[in-house]
Amino acid sequence: MDSGLFGMTAVVSAPLAGNSAKTLSVAPMLDWTDRHCRYFLRLICPSCVLYTEMIHTSALVLGKSPERYLAFTAAEQPLVLQLGGDDPEAMARAAILARDYGYTGVNLNVGCPSTRVQRGNFGACLMLTPALVREIIDALAGSGLPVSVKHRLGLDRQEDYGQLADFVAQVAAGSCRHFVVHARNAWLRGLSPAANRTIPPLRWDWVARLKEDFPGLRFELNGGLDTVPKVEAQWSRVDGVMIGRAAYHRPLFLTELELALGRRQAPARRAEVFAALLAYTEDWGAALPAPRLTRHLHGFFFGEPGANAWRQFLGCARPDQSAAQFFRENSARLAQFGLTLA
Numbered sequence: 532m533d534s535g536l537f538g539m540t541a542v543v544s545a546p547l548a549g550n551s552a553k554t555l556s557v558a559p560m561l562d563w564t565d566r567h568c569r570y571f572l573r574l575i576c577p578s579c580v581l582y583t584e585m586i587h588t589s590a591l592v593l594g595k596s597p598e599r600y601l602a603f604t605a606a607e608q609p610l611v612l613q614l615g616g617d618d619p620e621a622m623a624r625a626a627i628l629a630r631d632y633g634y635t636g637v638n639l640n641v642g643c644p645s646t647r648v649q650r651g652n653f654g655a656c657l658m659l660t661p662a663l664v665r666e667i668i669d670a671l672a673g674s675g676l677p678v679s680v681k682h683r684l685g686l687d688r689q690e691d692y693g694q695l696a697d698f699v700a701q702v703a704a705g706s707c708r709h710f711v712v713h714a715r716n717a718w719l720r721g722l723s724p725a726a727n728r729t730i731p732p733l734r735w736d737w738v739a740r741l742k743e744d745f746p747g748l749r750f751e752l753n754g755g756l757d758t759v760p761k762v763e764a765q766w767s768r769v770d771g772v773m774i775g776r777a778a779y780h781r782p783l784f785l786t787e788l789e790l791a792l793g794r795r796q797a798p799a800r801r802a803e804v805f806a807a808l809l810a811y812t813e814d815w816g817a818a819l820p821a822p823r824l825t826r827h828l829h830g831f832f833f834g835e836p837g838a839n840a841w842r843q844f845l846g847c848a849r850p851d852q853s854a855a856q857f858f859r860e861n862s863a864r865l866a867q868f869g870l871t872l873a
């Protein structure tokens with residue numbers, strides 16, 4: 532199923548834990564960063580580390596078809612599997628599956644504040660139990676894969692750098708050397724997950740301070756990094772940055788970032804990205820219904836005069852046609868956007 536990257540793979544490195552290179556990552560986003568979205572983002576951003584959506588360990592170790600959750604296209608690498616759960620034994624088994632599928636690393640979700648996730652005792656509420664987080668990370672590390680944790684600054688209205696540093700110290704007493712920090716608290720009561728991504732105040736300085744206090748650990752900064760100047764200002768203070776919503780809504784932002792950070796010489800061109808995506812849809816054929824891909828392409832012309840027309844065009848994709856068919860049948864409309872079927 533791997534349709535290649537038209538020569539773009541040469542730029543891909545594997546900058547994960549243990550490697551001192553700085554990382555540019557795209558955040559795990561449930562319902563958004565599925566494999567088709569990731570493939571599209573990879574075409575735009577050859578140097579970034581991609582993350583899966585969070586997958587609960589029980590779906591992998593108890594479910595009948597882990598393949599459904601774990602399958603990916605080789606070009607998506609470096610690709611990290613994000614896991615949710617609180618059972619070290621299930622984590623260990625899930626990480627072995629991840630290793631066998633060829634993932635680049637595994638990451639533990641300690642940031643999701645949803646009530647469903649709280650009821651399952653995982654996500655952000657694990658910040659209350661650093662010893663358990665350490666145990667889980669150690670279980671993941673048994674697979675031999677690089678491990679990391681994605682967490683918040685703290686919980687609810689309690690803003691306390693000392694507690695955050697204590698969390699990091701306790702987790703780092705085990706195998707974890709890589710911390711991805713969504714630089715705001717998670718409020719477990721009274722805020723939806725979406726509001727939890729905007730209302731609790733961002734404190735990027737705390738992540739830079741963690742780097743100063745724990746120079747031997749890797750800290751990746753996440754949260755609100757939605758312009759090139761914001762990223763440039765933080766880049767030297769941490770070991771990497773992770774971009775979430777901006778990467779999804781404005782995917783070409785990633786190529787701007789790669790350029791600004793000196794990770795590529797020329798920007799990704801829409802026509803080339805589209806040509807590679809078209810090849811991907813043809814590899815998939817009927818197994819890829821058009822809306823499963825087109826729903827991730829809405830931001831492809833973000834900020835351009837044709838952005839609305841592009842979204843309207845994508846809205847015409849029908850579930851009973853494949854993505855390849857949809858594009859093939861609409862060559863005239865694609866031409867209006869400077870895209871060809873070549």
Ligand SMILES: Cc1cc2nc3c(=O)[nH]c(=O)nc-3n(C[C@H](O)[C@H](O)[C@H](O)COP(=O)(O)O)c2cc1C
Pocket residue numbers: 558559560561562563584585613640641642643681713728753754755756773774775776777
């Ligand atoms: C639709 C959506 C789904 C998300 N799902 C996850 C998830 O599965 N795991 C996770 O750790 N964070 C998840 N997040 C949080 C993001 O990874 C990220 O931490 C957050 O959006 C802040 O980064 P940003 O300001 O760059 O978007 C999600 C965010 C969004 C918008």
